[in-house]
Amino acid sequence: MEHALIIFIITIAISTVLNVFLKKLDIPTVIGYIIAGLAISSIFHFQEDSKEMLSHLAEFGIVFLMFTIGLEFSVKHLKNMKKEVFVYGGLQVILSGLFFTALASFFLGLEQKPAIVVGFALALSSTAIVLKFLNENNQLHSAYGRVTLGILLFQDLAVIPILLMISFFTSETESVSILLLETAISAMVVFFIIFIGGKYTVEHFFNWITSSDSSEIFLVTVLLVVVSASVLADYFGFTYSLGAFLAGMTLAETKYRYRIEADLIPFRDILLGVFFVTIGMQIDWHSIVNYGHIIAALFVGILLLKGLLIFIMLRFFIPKRTAIKTAFALFQVGEFSLAIFALANAHELIDSTLNQIMIITIVLSMILTPFVLKSLNRIANKFSKEPELLRERALIGTTYHDHVIICGYGPVGQMLAKKFREKQLLYIILDNNIKLVDKAIAEGEEAIFLANAAQKMVLEHFNINDSIAIIVTVENPVRMQLICENIVTFGPKVHSIVKVVNSAEKDIIESLGVNHVLNGKDIVADRLAEEALACRFGVEKD
Numbered sequence: 001m002e003h004a005l006i007i008f009i010i011t012i013a014i015s016t017v018l019n020v021f022l023k024k025l026d027i028p029t030v031i032g033y034i035i036a037g038l039a040i041s042s043i044f045h046f047q048e049d050s051k052e053m054l055s056h057l058a059e060f061g062i063v064f065l066m067f068t069i070g071l072e073f074s075v076k077h078l079k080n081m082k083k084e085v086f087v088y089g090g091l092q093v094i095l096s097g098l099f100f101t102a103l104a105s106f107f108l109g110l111e112q113k114p115a116i117v118v119g120f121a122l123a124l125s126s127t128a129i130v131l132k133f134l135n136e137n138n139q140l141h142s143a144y145g146r147v148t149l150g151i152l153l154f155q156d157l158a159v160i161p162i163l164l165m166i167s168f169f170t171s172e173t174e175s176v177s178i179l180l181l182e183t184a185i186s187a188m189v190v191f192f193i194i195f196i197g198g199k200y201t202v203e204h205f206f207n208w209i210t211s212s213d214s215s216e217i218f219l220v221t222v223l224l225v226v227v228s229a230s231v232l233a234d235y236f237g238f239t240y241s242l243g244a245f246l247a248g249m250t251l252a253e254t255k256y257r258y259r260i261e262a263d264l265i266p267f268r269d270i271l272l273g274v275f276f277v278t279i280g281m282q283i284d285w286h287s288i289v290n291y292g293h294i295i296a297a298l299f300v301g302i303l304l305l306k307g308l309l310i311f312i313m314l315r316f317f318i319p320k321r322t323a324i325k326t327a328f329a330l331f332q333v334g335e336f337s338l339a340i341f342a343l344a345n346a347h348e349l350i351d352s353t354l355n356q357i358m359i360i361t362i363v364l365s366m367i368l369t370p371f372v373l374k375s376l377n378r379i380a381n382k383f384s385k386e387p388e389l390l391r392e393r394a395l396i397g398t399t400y401h402d403h404v405i406i407c408g409y410g411p412v413g414q415m416l417a418k419k420f421r422e423k424q425l426l427y428i429i430l431d432n433n434i435k436l437v438d439k440a441i442a443e444g445e446e447a448i449f450l451a452n453a454a455q456k457m458v459l460e461h462f463n464i465n466d467s468i469a470i471i472v473t474v475e476n477p478v479r480m481q482l483i484c485e486n487i488v489t490f491g492p493k494v495h496s497i498v499k500v501v502n503s504a505e506k507d508i509i510e511s512l513g514v515n516h517v518l519n520g521k522d523i524v525a526d527r528l529a530e531e532a533l534a535c536r537f538g539v540e541k542d
Contacts, residue, residue, distance in 0.1 A: 011277060020414045028370035031127060033273050034363065037280025063230050064264055064272075066127070066156070066241040070136070070248020071257050080194050081150050081319075089154020089312050092330075097121035099309060100302075113169045114349045118358070120162050121341060122302060123370050126334035126366050127241070128272060135457075143324035146211045147318060151310075151330060156245070160238055163343060170347040183203070186236035194229050194243060198250035208435040215263075222260050225251070228480045239336075255441075259453035260434060262458050264265055280364055282338065287356040298361045303368075307331030321384040325376055332365035400463045405520045407453040407475035407483055409436050412499060416471060418538060419446065428462055454482035456489060467496040477505055481512070 019029045086336035099118025104110050110118060131140075131150060139145040164183060202225070209221045214401055233243025251257055288295065311327035318326075338359060345355040372379065403426040406413050413429060420427040427446040431437055440448045452457045453472075464470060470487060474480050480498065488494050497516045501505045509517045 001194070006080045009298055010043075011036055013275065014039055015277065025220055030276050030370050031367055033276035033466060034280035037468070038283050039279035040277070041281040041283070047508060060078065063226065063240045063244040067244040067248040068261055068264060069228050070245040070250075071261050074526075081146065081153075084150025085153050088314065088317065089158075091119070092151050093155060093158045095313055096306060096309055099305070099407070103305075108354070110350075114344070115161070117166060117169070117344045117349055117352075118339065120158070120165070121337040121344075121358075122160070122306070122333055124162075124334045124337045125330040126332050126339075126369060127152050127156060128275060128335050129332070129366055130329055130367050132272065132371070133370065135234070139493055143322045144329065147314065147322060147326045148329045153245075155334070156239065156241060156336070159340070160242070166340070166343050166347055166349065183237065186238070189202060190236050190238060190243065191246065192234055193232060194246040195250050198229075198247065200251055203254040203256070206254065207434075210256075214448075218259075219263050220281060221395045222264060226264075256305075258449055258461065262452045262455035262462075265455070265457065279335065279338070279366065282359050284356050284360070287353075287360055291353070291357050295357055295360050295364070298357070299364050301360065302314055302333060303331045303365055306333075317507060321380055324380045324383050328372055328376060328379055331372075333362040333367045334366070337344050339360055353505060366531075373429050400428065401466045403463075403467050405430065405453075405459070405462060405464060405467050405470040407431075407470065409433070409440060410473060410475055412473040413471075416473065417447070418483050430458065431464070438469040454479060454486055456486050459486060459490070464490055464494055467494070469497055472496070472498040475501075480505070481508060484509050484514050497525050 015033050018035055019032035022032045044134055046284070087413065097116075097120035099119070100122040101115050104118040104122075105112065105115040108115070108118070126426055130152060134140045134145045134148065140149060143366075160183075206218075206221065210271050212218075229243040229247035230240035233246070234240050241490055245413060251260060306332075307327045310330055311323050314323035314326055341350065341355050341358050341362075344350045345352060350358075404416075404420060406427060406429045407418075408417055409429050409431040417427060417429055429440070429445070430451045430453045431448065432450065432452045434450060437448055437450045448463075451462075459470070464487070472480055472483050472487075474483065480500070482498070484498060488492060492513070492515070494515075496514045497518065498509050498514050500509055501519070503519060506517050506519045
């Protein structure tokens, strides 16, 4: 135990130091985590059970990522994306899988069953890296982001039949028809319990939880829902991430989605870091030295051919520039492929040498991906210039433009909402007090959301950059400061107005760089003075 803790501390230290230097060079932190994992595996010799335990922990990074993606996509939203998921995603997986199966059989000399497993594993892309980038850069709802997400969702669904395929190929007892029937029944049970059951119970459950008025209990409950849904899916033979995605879609239908999304970000990012450390741990230096020429050839060949195939397929459906950006976003091989190769190796469908070659090739493609994604516009410009009048724009959550954001639904916030409503101005209200939100909704206020404005991603979601103004009316001084610190990160172009109650608060908020700070006491004093003078002049006039 003590030995494991020392290794854990050293891993954190290496990744922290590396990422500080890499961040200064504007290199993604993913690279630092992978290098840290590689360094640790080279220094220490891990036992297989230790690696497996760490891998299970790391997998929950993907789980929380898929859960937050599910929060973005309700059933209605997913129905609107059926073309991206089932048409584009289905074609990409089938065409890429068959293409790489043929290449694996011809160039690697594999028999039919191993070639099929290798081919369809290479058809998958990295959900962890690509969706993390799209989330952080507000491109999830852009033209290429929407197509990319749809294909990745189908790929995640395709992991299940690919894993089942390995069971079919190696099973000596059960027939294929029995396995298919068992899988279909399991799928219906999982869907019914998580989605159908959750749809009618989860909001009532969270209403009861929030009655405790405890952020700690609320967060623990969210973790309980995510982990329970993931374990349930795994119990029935599916991936953890599928259960998490269904749980996210269930909660997307509730009023708690924004608060949950903001609260889970730290957990998701930490566990994703652990996940990338375990990716680095799977690399064997000896294989790089012994098979470097094969790995280099596979690396270049897979990326070029996969990207070209995706572009050609999409070009029949979407504009050229969007197809190019999607192809470059998905040309790598992803983390689920590592799980497929590990299972195939355990069942002796592929040997250890080929497994290690594939692992290194996949990891290299994942390392390259963040650099490509960061330069995606420049790369796309070399093949297709962006039209001036038809730029791809990220529609962040909704289509709010030229709106006013009110933070806090206290007395001042309520008066502002009433005045804006009377003047027919577009506004939205953000408040994290469940009782206030419930009361406002019951009274007919449709523009209020249960959300924490102190989280940057919440303001991004409600399109702060295209707002007319954001007004902070919260009473709590600490919360007010957190919100203002969040607002100023968007730059001076955001027009911000903050109400404070005294000069000390005004000095603090002004020091942050907020555009306009109004002291409530000064306003009242000025107003009283005006009224008093008006009365005096009125008397003298009489």
